[in-house]
Amino acid sequence: MQGIQNMNIMTKRTFLAAALVCTAMLGACSKGSEEASPAADAGGDAVKVGVLHSLSGTMAISEVTVKNATQLAIDEINAAGGVMGKQIAPVIEDGASDPAIFAQKASKLIENDGVVTVFGGWTSASRKAMLPVFEKTKNLLWYPVQFEGNECSANIMYSGAQPNQQALPAYDWAKEQGYKKMFLVGSDYVYPRTANLILKKHIEKDGLTLSGEEYQPLGGTEFSGVVGKIKAAKPDIIFNTLNGDSNVAFFKQMAAAGMGPKVVPVMSFSIGEQEAMAMGPSLVEGGYAAWNYFQSLDNEENKKFVAAYKAKFGGDSVITDPMVHGYLDVYAWKAAVEKAGSTDPDKVRAAAVTLDAIPTPLGMAKFMDNNSLIQTAYIGQSQADGQFKILWSSKEAIKPDPYDPVTFPGKTCKIG
Amino acid sequence: MDAIFLTGQLFNGFSVASLYVLAALGLALSFGLMRVINMAHGEILMLGGYLAYMAMSLFPGPLGLFVAMIFAFLGAGIFGGFLEISLVSKLTARPLDTLLATWGVSLIMQQAARDLFGATGVSVTAPAWLDGGLTLAGLQLPTLRLFILVSAIGVLLGMAAILRYTRIGLLVRAVNQDRPTAAAMGVNVRLVDCFVFALGAAVAGLGGVVLALLGPVTPSVGQSYIVTAFLVVILGGLGSIVGTTIAALIIGLITALSQIFVDVSFAQVLTLLFVIVFLQFRPQGVIAVKSRALDAE
Numbered sequence: 001m002q003g004i005q006n007m008n009i010m011t012k013r014t015f016l017a018a019a020l021v022c023t024a025m026l027g028a029c030s031k032g033s034e035e036a037s038p039a040a041d042a043g044g045d046a047v048k049v050g051v052l053h054s055l056s057g058t059m060a061i062s063e064v065t066v067k068n069a070t071q072l073a074i075d076e077i078n079a080a081g082g083v084m085g086k087q088i089a090p091v092i093e094d095g096a097s098d099p100a101i102f103a104q105k106a107s108k109l110i111e112n113d114g115v116v117t118v119f120g121g122w123t124s125a126s127r128k129a130m131l132p133v134f135e136k137t138k139n140l141l142w143y144p145v146q147f148e149g150n151e152c153s154a155n156i157m158y159s160g161a162q163p164n165q166q167a168l169p170a171y172d173w174a175k176e177q178g179y180k181k182m183f184l185v186g187s188d189y190v191y192p193r194t195a196n197l198i199l200k201k202h203i204e205k206d207g208l209t210l211s212g213e214e215y216q217p218l219g220g221t222e223f224s225g226v227v228g229k230i231k232a233a234k235p236d237i238i239f240n241t242l243n244g245d246s247n248v249a250f251f252k253q254m255a256a257a258g259m260g261p262k263v264v265p266v267m268s269f270s271i272g273e274q275e276a277m278a279m280g281p282s283l284v285e286g287g288y289a290a291w292n293y294f295q296s297l298d299n300e301e302n303k304k305f306v307a308a309y310k311a312k313f314g315g316d317s318v319i320t321d322p323m324v325h326g327y328l329d330v331y332a333w334k335a336a337v338e339k340a341g342s343t344d345p346d347k348v349r350a351a352a353v354t355l356d357a358i359p360t361p362l363g364m365a366k367f368m369d370n371n372s373l374i375q376t377a378y379i380g381q382s383q384a385d386g387q388f389k390i391l392w393s394s395k396e397a398i399k400p401d402p403y404d405p406v407t408f409p410g411k412t413c414k415i416g
Numbered sequence: 417m418d419a420i421f422l423t424g425q426l427f428n429g430f431s432v433a434s435l436y437v438l439a440a441l442g443l444a445l446s447f448g449l450m451r452v453i454n455m456a457h458g459e460i461l462m463l464g465g466y467l468a469y470m471a472m473s474l475f476p477g478p479l480g481l482f483v484a485m486i487f488a489f490l491g492a493g494i495f496g497g498f499l500e501i502s503l504v505s506k507l508t509a510r511p512l513d514t515l516l517a518t519w520g521v522s523l524i525m526q527q528a529a530r531d532l533f534g535a536t537g538v539s540v541t542a543p544a545w546l547d548g549g550l551t552l553a554g555l556q557l558p559t560l561r562l563f564i565l566v567s568a569i570g571v572l573l574g575m576a577a578i579l580r581y582t583r584i585g586l587l588v589r590a591v592n593q594d595r596p597t598a599a600a601m602g603v604n605v606r607l608v609d610c611f612v613f614a615l616g617a618a619v620a621g622l623g624g625v626v627l628a629l630l631g632p633v634t635p636s637v638g639q640s641y642i643v644t645a646f647l648v649v650i651l652g653g654l655g656s657i658v659g660t661t662i663a664a665l666i667i668g669l670i671t672a673l674s675q676i677f678v679d680v681s682f683a684q685v686l687t688l689l690f691v692i693v694f695l696q697f698r699p700q701g702v703i704a705v706k707s708r709a710l711d712a713e
Contacts, residue, residue, distance in 0.1 A: 188679075216679075229675075232421040
């Protein structure tokens with residue numbers, strides 16, 4: 001009997017070890033590169049740039065379209081004669097929703113492919129992982145997504161919103177609406193944690209109530225506990241910093257518990273038109289989102305961009321804020337290269353922050369000397385067709401500030 | 417801590433456990449009988465999710481969900497049977513090879529799903545009759561979660577009935593207890609293996625439908641469940657249905673109840689810690705299966 005017991009244990013150990021090894025391998029392997037590299041024709045006359053987004057994994061829901069928009073800008077520029085008379089040859093890599101892979105692919109792009117700049121990244125975890133690579137190689141990353149601030153590197157152009165251009169305007173708007181009890185739900189990584197830290201400081205300063213704060217591992221789909229806590233806390237509004245397809249699970253499970261966005265208002269920082277479409281617009285209908293761009297923005301550049309994107313990627317495509325930032329980044333880079341007369345990352349950066357405003361789908365846009373974009377904040381409400389109705393906009397374009405004075409007093413961003 | 421919230425979390429624990437049971441049963445069965453570690457099991461869940469998506473697009477009515485369940489059950493079952501015949505049965509004597517081969521299958525399936533349906537995943541909307549909930553003494557139980565719980569109980573009862581009362585069930589038990597003797601007595605062990613593997617896959621297919629109701633269906637969705645499914649199988653005692661069920665309940669309840677005090681990330685840490693400590697004291701799992709198949713090594 002003892003013998004049998006031991007055998008059983010042996011088998012179990014083998015099984016356990018095998019399972020662990022395989023889990024690790026599964027992780028490692030889903031990260032295989034998806035090298036859809038059309039850079040083959042990159043002769044001596046082409047300028048190589050990197051495009052690095054998650055084309056697989058939990059962030060693919062959001063990042064694939066940013067890659068598309070980046071590619072559209074590159075194609076348009078190439079069709080119009082390229083940059084300084086040279087064609088742009090993009091090298092596309094898959095970051096696979098994993099920060100370590102982002103870092104690895106970034107150094108591959110810079111060191112093996114010799115790209116002069118990289119457009120990419122979405123989660124702050126991926127940006128933080130790539131930062132040392134860009135600083136070490138003195139290359140330049142164009143980062144298209146809203147983020148938590150509290151970072152300032154000469155080697156990254158932050159075109160997405162700083163906290164004072166998205167999270168804080170959204171918070172101020174909610175406060176004006178009379179919402180007093182606020183519940184924070186986010187994915188468990190640096191952006192939601194820092195964004196929520198900033199929100200908490202302001203909630204405290206304004207004497208409002210923080211009725212709960214919950215985190216879910218990135219990609220996590222089990223929200224029963226979080227939903228239970230929201231139900232018990234009865235907040236006036238939820239600030240949602242979940243990223244990727246966790247949102248689908250969150251909204252589904254909230255709806256199942258009778259707390260859809262029409263019952264408990266939700267202000268989301270990472271749900272745009274694309275995510276609303278992919279989730280099924282009925283799931284998020286009535287929910288709020290804060291961005292610096294909505295597809296429904298009424299200006300000429302935007303109409304042109306939306307039409308061009310639809311012509312290339314299908315009539316039922318939708319456009320989101322990070323896509324527009326990904327798109328305008330390429331144009332800003334081109335303008336900066338032409339101003340500098342060089343593709344050298346240092347010179348391009350110096351030119352980029354002194355450029356005049358360029359026309360973009362957001363309106364006229366200009367980078368400040370802290371490498372971030374001056375832009376207007378909007379609050380939209382999700383409609384049945386997946387589009388957002390713009391409810392509110394900041395009175396003027398807001399100057400980016402990576403360090404919220406309430407949360408990080410005394411810190412400023414000084415570059416070069 | 418108010419009582420309603422506490423009972424709510426208890427209920428959530430059962431609800432989470434029912435999903436884990438559906439995800440882990442097939443793994444437990446095929447390991448118990450054949451000592452095959454099926455790394456593609458998570459992708460069979462994913463297959464169930466996509467089958468549900470297709471069925472519910474074809475039959476959008478209120479009963480579409482039942483069509484989806486049948487569709488996913490049969491579809492995943494047939495796929496499982498095919499996988500067993502074409503691959504697993506050729507490698508049963510070599511556990512590590514099956515592991516690698518099924519891992520390869522899982523990668524192929526993920527890429528196929530990415531190519532067929534796109535990397536962003538698809539959304540399955542629960543039918544309207546699953547909205548809302550029952551209110552019992554101030555405690556609101558979402559209909560969707562009740563439905564999932566009932567489905568899991570149904571699957572467990574069905575499985576138990578098959579094993580206990582049908583001829584094929586008898587053969588499965590015989591092979592599980594002593595494969596060479598059963599074979600010597602004229603039992604077609606190949607057929608039994610194939611049946612069990614297909615049944616396990618079919619149940620995972622149902623699990624995929626449930627998962628589609630609660631969260632996103634993406635090419636990589638199987639991977640978020642496979643680790644927990646392995647944990648459940650190990651904790652339960654390899655190859656035991658009762659053990660698997662109890663283990664799923666334990667893990668579901670720990671996950672849900674620890675979330676009263678900590679957030680989801682930390683709840684996962686606690687669950688893993690519990691499993692490690694538990695296995696230190698009871699390495700054979702909740703239920704120790706006395707099967708010659710497991711002793712032969």
